Amino acid sequence: MDALKKELEIGLGDGAWILNIHNNPFFDFFSEKGNVLRGSHVNDGVLLFNTALNFLDNTPEDEDRELHVLAGDYLFSRFYMYLAKGRSYSVLRDMMNLSKQLSSRKSHLAVSGEMPGAAEVKWLLYAPMLYLVEHGYTDVGLEALIDEQVKATDITSLPYITHE
Numbered sequence: 001m002d003a004l005k006k007e008l009e010i011g012l013g014d015g016a017w018i019l020n021i022h023n024n025p026f027f028d029f030f031s032e033k034g035n036v037l038r039g040s041h042v043n044d045g046v047l048l049f050n051t052a053l054n055f056l057d058n059t060p061e062d063e064d065r066e067l068h069v070l071a072g073d074y075l076f077s078r079f080y081m082y083l084a085k086g087r088s089y090s091v092l093r094d095m096m097n098l099s100k101q102l103s104s105r106k107s108h109l110a111v112s113g114e115m116p117g118a119a120e121v122k123w124l125l126y127a128p129m130l131y132l133v134e135h136g137y138t139d140v141g142l143e144a145l146i147d148e149q150v151k152a153t154d155i156t157s158l159p160y161i162t163h164e
Contacts, residue, residue: 002031004027004030004044004047004048005021005022005027007078008021008074008075008078009021011074011078012070012071012074015067015070015071018060018064018067018068018071019051019055019071019075021051024051025145025148025149026047026050026051026129026145027047029141029142029145030043030044030047030138034139035138035139035141035142036137036138036139037136037137037138037139038136038137039086039088039091039137041082041083041085041086041088042082042083042086042088042091042132042137043132043137043138044082045078045079045080045081045082045083045086045088045091046079046091046095046128046129046131046132046137047129048075048076048078048079048082049075049076049079049095049128050126050127050128050129051075052072052075052076052079053099053102053128054125055068055071055072055075056068056069056072057106057158057159057160058157059159079095080092083095091131094131095128095131098127098128098131101127102124102127105120105124106124106160107160109160109161110159110160115161116155116161118150121150121153121155122146122147122150124158124160125146125149125150125153126146126149126150129142129146130143130146
């Protein structure tokens with residue numbers, strides 16, 4: 001995982017700070033070998049995909065807007081590269097289906113004024129990571145980490161919940 005962090009830092013150069021990967025507990029989780037049960041390239045790719053989805057849910061400061069979009073796009077491109085290189089096309093298809101479902105639900109929440117329940121917030125923020133647990137790619141400790149992160153998240157800061 002340190003190699004993944006280094007790759008991101010090299011790829012984004014001076015702009016790598018925007019991802020704050022050294023304070024991301026998921027990067028730490030995946031760096032512990034016992035947590036990855038199979039398909040390390042799938043775990044790495046899905047980590048990048050989920051990180052990009054959540055990263056792009058945040059509204060950047062005006063002066064960081066371009067870097068914000070570029071960093072998100074970079075994470076998505078690395079995700080595709082990891083899964084294509086490992087020929088994990090079924091996972092790629094599953095992530096694209098999840099992405100469509102997430103986008104549709106977030107759009108609905110943004111216009112409806114509905115407030116999602118705790119289980120749905122967990123799914124909205126971490127569906128790709130939950131996929132890893134459900135499909136045996138990673139240890140179930142990932143779900144416990146997700147639960148911790150959901151509890152620490154101010155959901156009213158999410159644009160599809162605040163309706164901004």
